Amino acid sequence: MTDATGENPLIGRLREQFGDAIVETHAFRGDLTVVVVPERYHDAARFLRDDPECSFDFLADLTAVDRLKLKQKPRFEVVVHFYSREKNTRIRLKTRPNSDAEPSVQSLTDLYPAANWPEREVFDMFGIRFAGHPNLKRILMYEEFSGHPLRKDYPVNKRQPLIEERPVPDDRLGMTF
């Protein structure tokens, strides 16, 4: 589904609206991806929800990617999947927080209440802060946990037991599978 210039009309509409704020787009057989600068991320989500041509009224998923080992800058990428119940179409909105040390983007909870828990999970697992979130605290790990386990620089073997562990039998130590 393309227009005269060979571009998907939905992406064309977003490009018309946001211009240079769109970093990158990708479209393959109805699988649409739009990467926007973090400053316009919230606006883009609002446009996708409210524009009658888009009407993406359903936030299907919100997650993140740590691109440390891909050696790409900026390091983090927040990924949101939207679905339009009216038009039966899907779109993927991505944004890359500017700071690698203290990554932060705007929260979508004011637009989509469904973003509440996924944003807490992304904060828990990746340490990305969501400005304007009503209750940004850990959702899966315990409060005593330090660090963010899905970051690529979190050591695979690092354990943080909540209670003191008993000594393990000698034959179990140093076992690898």
Next chain:
Amino acid sequence: MGVGGDAPGFFTSRLSDGIAWARKWSLFPYPFVTACCGMEYMSVSAAHYDLDRFGAAWPRFSPRQADMLLVVGTISQKMAPVLRRVYDQMCEPKWVVAFGVCTCTGGFYDNYATVQGIDRIIPVDLYIPGCPPRPETVLDALMKLQAKIQKQRHPLIGAVRNAGASAS
């Protein structure tokens, strides 16, 4: 000779054997079920495999009334204090069975969230490997636990001790 002290006499050893016989045929399990192994546990305890043949059919959902703690399924670090408390709430004598490979060693959950074997939290009497274990494996384990209970010393006063273990 006999009634007092640690040396087992004829009377106390007969008494111990009798108590062991009674205890091994009336195990009251507390199923601490957290994951998919629970399905296999249900299968074992239902009519087809029938744990009741071994006197261990009646799950007590209060740790205070149970004497066999069946830990069935992955234990996360967040769940560890809960399991520890349940174990502490059980009265002596008590036995712990690690059901499934996740409880034995953490299984393939070699990650930040999972306890690498529940024996890091509580002492375990019997390990049942498998992902999930076959019901036959569980029945075999139950019989092994019964054999273990029969071999232990059961004094009228004091904790159950392994046969042959030193008195201290």
